[in-house]
Amino acid sequence: MPRAKFQTLTEQMFYILMCLKNECCGTDIMEKVRKMTNGRIVVGPGTLYNLLEQFVEEDLICETKIEGRKRSYILTDKGKKLLETEYNRICTQAEDFRRFLGKENDK
Amino acid sequence: MRDLKYRIELFSLYDHTNIEKHLKKMAAKGWMLEKIGRTFWVYNRIEPQNINFSAVYYPKDINEDKNMSEDRQNFIDMCTCAGWSFVLSSDKLHIFCCKNNDCIPIETDAQIQLECIHKFAKSEIIYGYFFFIIAAVIFTAFSGYLICKEPIETLADSLDAIWFWPFFIPFSLYNIIKYLIWHKNAKAAAERGEFYETKRIIRFEVLFCLPLYIFSSLLRTLMILEIQQILFVIFLIIFAAILVCIFKAIRKAYSKTKLSENAKLFFKFYTAIVLVAAYIAGIVLIYPIFPKSSEKFKKDSDSFIPSSYTVYHHKNLPVNLEDLIPINGVVSKYKFNDYLLLINLEKTEQYSLEDNSIELSCDITHVNFSPIFNACKKEIITISEKVAKNGFTIKKEADASVWNADEVYRYYKDGEPCNSYVVCIDDKIIQIIFGWEPTNEQIAIAAEKLKNA
Incomplete structure (x- = not known):
């Protein structure tokens, strides 16, 4: 069954939103994500462009300034909340993993 | 050597995977995409090289601004920053290329x-x-x-x-x-x-x-078409192909000369005009050799040229006036139409050269698709009723045996019978008008001929 939009975030969504804790333009996000994850996650420009559009539509980020064709964005409160929810979800998953499989691995 | 290549590509526009592969192959052969047209894709000659392509679909509606909108340019800028070069746009499809194999894919989700x-x-x-x-x-x-x-x-x-x-x-x-x-x-x-x-x-x-x-x-x-006409069409195609080959050979010869580009262009243009003239001249010269449509009917007279009919020898017509009345000298007209193979129409008119009042008109509708036979019959009778004004009516004859037909309808004027009939024989619906009062014998002869028409 398909997931509801942004109910859970893909890795790319998660890191893009994380980059936008501080004001950032689209082209910088690609580089930031790559550095943040040591190249494990790459966001293509097409995907990034579309996600930024969708984030703005969902009020998760907002446009802060437009310099020529360069647009900058920042995370909104709704976006922060979503990011925290996702973080908690991942933490819960990690916690569950430790509880059930961590001990076995220790043995 | 040509610098542009036109190809009809069979890709569906959402088939980005194969578009990308194809463009990569073309670039390796030395052709870079220049334009995506409705029919042709145009390629420009480049040095053969290994180039990766990406076919991307721009999500927004760009109908309001057919030119490069700021949003779209922003999208292209982002792709450029990631190392991709913009090639072209065709509606919402954008083509990018990248010579570097390590380029981040444009789409990662x-x-x-x-x-x-x-x-x-x-x-x-x-x-x-x-x-x-x-x-x-x-x-x-x-x-x-x-x-x-x-x-x-x-x-x-x-x-x-x-x-x-x-x-x-x-x-x-x-x-x-x-x-x-x-x-x-x-x-x-x-x-x-x-x-x-x-x-x-x-x-x-x-x-x-x-x-x-x-x-x-x-x-x-x-x-x-008849065989002669088919041969004429084949001749036209072969003749055109030969002239195109000649033109190509001459153009190639010009390109090897040391003439200036303008002079080459002039001579190519001049050659094209000469060859087109040769083509027209060839058609004009060869056309009389090929017999025209229905030439199986030998022409009776060249002196009479009606506007919409061609005069043919009457002996080959479906019904022959001379078989019905002993006369000398007949002008015959014949016309044939084929409508989608379902229906054929034959129209004939004949009249005596000595006495114009002795005439015979016969329109034969061959219905090759039986389910529409009744509709055709109804249409002919309805049209006849509409056309027949001034007191004319059309009635079904009780006795069709004289005609040896399935059904016979006859025109009446002011209650008096006329010499015009609609006769249904087998798959044929025949409208026949005699210029005189036909005897039963004459009708029987006409009916026999029409049955075999």
Whole structure:
């Protein structure tokens, strides 16, 4: 069954939103994500462009300034909340993993 | 050496995987995409090289601004920053290229990519072809209704349109179904986080429907034409092909000379004009050698040239005036029409050179498709009733035995019988007008001839 939009975030969504804790333009996000994850996650420009559009539509980020064709964005409160929810979800998953499989691995 | 190449590409526009592979192959052969046209894709000559391509679908509606909108340019800028070079746009499809093999892919999320393609395909493919299907079904149904109601007039007036529209239905359906299957597979792959590797999707209408339509139209034309006319058409094609080869050879010879570009252009233009003139001259010279349509009827007289008929020897006509009345010198006119192979029409007129009042007119409708026979008969009688004014009426004759026919209708004026009949014999509906009061013997001879017509 398909997931509801942004109910859970893909890795790319998660890191893009994380980059936008501080004001950032689209082209910088690609580089930031790559550095943040040591190249494990790459966001293509097409995907990034579309996600930024969708984030703005969902009020998760907002446009802060437009310099020529360069647009900058920042995370909104709704976006922060979503990011925290996702973080908690991942933490819960990690916690569950430790509880059930961590001990076995220790043995 | 040519610097531009025109190719008819059979890609569906959402088939980005194969578009990308194809463009990469073309670049390796030394051709870079320059333009995506409605019919042709144009390629520019480059040094053969290894270039990666990406076909991307811009999600927003750009109908408001056909030029490069700021949003779209912003999108292109982002791709450029990632190392991609913009090649061209065709509506919502953007082509980018990258000489570096390590370039970040433009699309890194299969779900997002599919959403973009689907937005584009919904309007271009699903709604577009759906509209075609609706239009084609309505037109085909309406044509069917008209064929049942007024087959002769409908087939005569809108033959090409009737022939053309039904072809839209299968290819439109095929395109919609083909896209929906592709979308289903791509969606399943995207939910697994994978990009769907598209199999080659052929544009059915280009590969199948269009050639079928051209072939069937050609076949229909050839069936109508006589062997001499077919030979003439073949001659025209071969003659044109020879002249094109000559032109190509001359152009190649010019390109090897040391003339200036302008001089070469002038001579090429001059050569083209000379060859076109040669083509026209060739047609004019050769045309009289090939006999014209219905030349099986030998011409009676060259002195009489009517506007819409050609004068032919009467002895080969379906009904012969001389067989009915002993006279010398007859002018005969003959005309033949073929309507979609369902109906053939033969029109003949004959009159005596000595006495114009002795005339015989006969229109034979051959109905080759029996389900429309009654409709044809009804149409002819209805038209006859409409045309027959000033006290004319048409009534069914109780006794058709004189004609040895299935049914006979006769015209009456002010209650008096006329010498005009509508006769149904086998698959033929015949409108025959005698210029005199025919005897039963004359009718029997005419009927016998018409039965075998």
